[in-house]
Amino acid sequence: MTPLQPSPSLPPSPALRVTTWPVPVFLLLSAGLHLLALLAVLRSPSDWPWALGAVVLNHLAITLLGLWPRSTWLGDNITRLPAEAAARGEIALTLDDGPDPVLTPQVLDQLDAAGVKATFFVIAERAAAHPALLREIVRRGHSVQNHSWRHPHAFSVFGPRRIARELQQAQAFLHGATSERPTLFRAPAGLRNVFLDPLLHRMGLRLASWTRRGFDTRDGDTQRVLARLTRGLRGGDILLLHDGHCASTPEGRPVVLDVLPLLIAQAQQAGLRFVRLTDAWPAQTAVATINASVTP
Ligand SMILES: [Zn+2]
Numbered sequence: 001m002t003p004l005q006p007s008p009s010l011p012p013s014p015a016l017r018v019t020t021w022p023v024p025v026f027l028l029l030s031a032g033l034h035l036l037a038l039l040a041v042l043r044s045p046s047d048w049p050w051a052l053g054a055v056v057l058n059h060l061a062i063t064l065l066g067l068w069p070r071s072t073w074l075g076d077n078i079t080r081l082p083a084e085a086a087a088r089g090e091i092a093l094t095l096d097d098g099p100d101p102v103l104t105p106q107v108l109d110q111l112d113a114a115g116v117k118a119t120f121f122v123i124a125e126r127a128a129a130h131p132a133l134l135r136e137i138v139r140r141g142h143s144v145q146n147h148s149w150r151h152p153h154a155f156s157v158f159g160p161r162r163i164a165r166e167l168q169q170a171q172a173f174l175h176g177a178t179s180e181r182p183t184l185f186r187a188p189a190g191l192r193n194v195f196l197d198p199l200l201h202r203m204g205l206r207l208a209s210w211t212r213r214g215f216d217t218r219d220g221d222t223q224r225v226l227a228r229l230t231r232g233l234r235g236g237d238i239l240l241l242h243d244g245h246c247a248s249t250p251e252g253r254p255v256v257l258d259v260l261p262l263l264i265a266q267a268q269q270a271g272l273r274f275v276r277l278t279d280a281w282p283a284q285t286a287v288a289t290i291n292a293s294v295t296p
Contacts, residue, residue: 069190075197078208086236097244121147124170143276146182156191184208213240220247222258
């Protein structure tokens with residue numbers, strides 16, 4: 001069993017910059033709505049159906065916003081590179097759900113052949129089963145970030161304690177195994193709830209989603225997956241593919257292996273340059289600390 005504790009040779013963690021969680025405006029308004037509903041019922045008890053209906057609708061809206069991966073209504077969410085990076089023609093390739101002992105080495109070779117650096121949002125439990133592969137990703141110059149410990153499909157209905165466990169267990173393992181502290185988190189399937197943002201804030205992590213995704217876990221058609229990523233492709237875009245849970249082409253090949261060389265060639269012909277997400281936000285690396293305790 002791979003130990004989950006950080007190794008004793010870790011570099012010292014920078015002090016956690018503790019700041020107040022910036023409550024999203026939508027949640028402030030939601031709290032105000034709850035208060036108004038309560039006051040309305042206290043003033044006129046017969047109005048309770050209206051008050052209850054307003055509160056139920058509000059909760060429905062909060063739930064739906066959590067199921068919208070690129071939404072920023074529930075908190076900070078990176079969906080594009082910063083404007084300066086976009087102006088330089090930079091784009092970011094992100095690969096989720098690995099590492100996979102068969103697929104990830106082939107993806108790494110394709111990236112090396114094209115001179116492309118990517119960002120791997122790994123499932124930490126999988127990384128713990130293949131620690132040498134995880135270190136190889138880092139050795140080849142790619143960025144490893146937090147995609148939860150187990151990638152639970154019910155993540156978006158978890159309470160704060162279970163979400164915190166998923167974040168912390170992954171964070172502790174990835175920091176210990178790579179000596180590099182993840183600063184970004186991507187929610188499983190991009191789905192989340194209202195508890196996630198304050199936890200990320202306390203751990204010095206930022207939520208990162210994407211600009212366009214290939215749906216390569218469901219679709220094995222190379223041209224369709226490629227078209228979703230390249231239609232309207234421009235500087236600043238964050239692209240999502242998978243080196244785990246990847247669909248197969250009719251010939252039985254993981255579709256990502258057919259898409260990647262075509263995608264890279266098209267982007268490079270268009271004058272775009274691949275960067276890691278951490279290249280776009282280098283200052284963020286000083287914020288996080290493995291010692292950030294989360295006790296919701
Ligand atoms: Zn995933």
